[in-house]
Amino acid sequence: MKQFLFTISFIVIMLNAFSQDKYWVFFTDKDGTNFDPYSYFDQKAIDRRLKNNISLYETSDFPVNENYISEVNNLVDSINIITRWFNGVSVFASQVQISDVEKLPFVKDIQPITAQSFVTSYQTDSILTFEENELLDNEMNAFQADYFIDNKIDGSGIRIAVFDAGFPGVDTLRAFEHIRNDNRILKTYDFHKKNENVYDFNHHGTNVLSCIAGKIDGKNLGMATGAEFLLARTEITREIFVEEEYWLAAAEWADKNGADIISSSLGYTVPRYFQKNMDGEFTLVSRAAKMASDKGILVVNAMGNDGDGNWKVVGAPADVEEVLSIGGIDPYTNVCINFSSVGPTADGRLKPNVCAAGEALVAGHRGGVQISYGTSFSTPLITGFAACALQTDTSMTNMELKKNIEKSGHLYPYFDYAHGYGIPQASYFFGEQKPKVDTNFTFQFDDNIIGSGLR
Numbered sequence: 001m002k003q004f005l006f007t008i009s010f011i012v013i014m015l016n017a018f019s020q021d022k023y024w025v026f027f028t029d030k031d032g033t034n035f036d037p038y039s040y041f042d043q044k045a046i047d048r049r050l051k052n053n054i055s056l057y058e059t060s061d062f063p064v065n066e067n068y069i070s071e072v073n074n075l076v077d078s079i080n081i082i083t084r085w086f087n088g089v090s091v092f093a094s095q096v097q098i099s100d101v102e103k104l105p106f107v108k109d110i111q112p113i114t115a116q117s118f119v120t121s122y123q124t125d126s127i128l129t130f131e132e133n134e135l136l137d138n139e140m141n142a143f144q145a146d147y148f149i150d151n152k153i154d155g156s157g158i159r160i161a162v163f164d165a166g167f168p169g170v171d172t173l174r175a176f177e178h179i180r181n182d183n184r185i186l187k188t189y190d191f192h193k194k195n196e197n198v199y200d201f202n203h204h205g206t207n208v209l210s211c212i213a214g215k216i217d218g219k220n221l222g223m224a225t226g227a228e229f230l231l232a233r234t235e236i237t238r239e240i241f242v243e244e245e246y247w248l249a250a251a252e253w254a255d256k257n258g259a260d261i262i263s264s265s266l267g268y269t270v271p272r273y274f275q276k277n278m279d280g281e282f283t284l285v286s287r288a289a290k291m292a293s294d295k296g297i298l299v300v301n302a303m304g305n306d307g308d309g310n311w312k313v314v315g316a317p318a319d320v321e322e323v324l325s326i327g328g329i330d331p332y333t334n335v336c337i338n339f340s341s342v343g344p345t346a347d348g349r350l351k352p353n354v355c356a357a358g359e360a361l362v363a364g365h366r367g368g369v370q371i372s373y374g375t376s377f378s379t380p381l382i383t384g385f386a387a388c389a390l391q392t393d394t395s396m397t398n399m400e401l402k403k404n405i406e407k408s409g410h411l412y413p414y415f416d417y418a419h420g421y422g423i424p425q426a427s428y429f430f431g432e433q434k435p436k437v438d439t440n441f442t443f444q445f446d447d448n449i450i451g452s453g454l455r
Contacts, residue, residue: 328358
């Protein structure tokens, strides 16, 4: 009996030793690598760096040492993602294999690798009903979108990368015909299947893209109908953590290909993390979003849909200071919609930054339209606004653009942790002053005590 138990225990130990897990392997340096930014980057990526006073020869952009990659690849089961920004690779490996990798002299660190949105909708044909027209008008009027239309501002010349779970129908539907006819979908990539076909899988990305640039029955579903697009499939299933790897890889790809804006209606919370981790630095995807911002890209990200659940608060990477994080409002009242996640961050910073309709009219992946709910749709509405705002003054850096969008909010300079600075107003970008917000409180100062009285 003892011999039998010993044999079983030995088998379990051996199975654990040779089972496949995922790890990040980070390297010590990029010695021996060469980098020519003029052959690597799209010209728009170079222009963006110059505008933001970013060096064209930052070490984080240099390629990962091919010899390091090769030696690691010889020891592990497979390599999934290679990251220039963080100088490493993600791998599938057993405990025995990763122990061998750890001994390599150029390995700096090894870390074990231990989407928030929803759509509830109904779909109709392409002739808008009274209710659909009312909803769409409420969405657009809240932004003063006519200011952009009247001044022929539609995001032209602005390049937007959209990260999502798939874009079925974007290559065929009438809602995107104007984009296809102008060849403004410049590049696509599926980071899971490692090919360029993104026109399949989950229709969430189709709905999202329509809120940036779609058209239906001659009406705009989003404001940036003239923008250029990079479409990336980064989401697959609820497989833990791998989507964050794909998000990072897509961010590097978007940077290389000249994106001005990243639109991400994605978020990462439970079961990966705790609320205390939402500090803008803890998660991989937050560090990736911070790096993208450091490269001069405006990252626009959904707050999440946990306001009426147990989680409640902002998810990653909306927790990053430099990210323009978007809350959801009821388009009929302009008050925070019940499911929208709230701030502040774990370290007490303001989130969301601004807000938009969390109930939106979107293009259906089989034609027609549907009404969908989530900060997933607030986010692309703001993305379209941001592209138009940038078109009014392309000399703005990404952080200047973020700050100006905040200043254009209808509540600014006031804010709260459900609405941020409120709904961005297009008139701000044409030099018009917003009406003064009537406050419902006063402050009373008495030495070191601050008192407040409601009015």
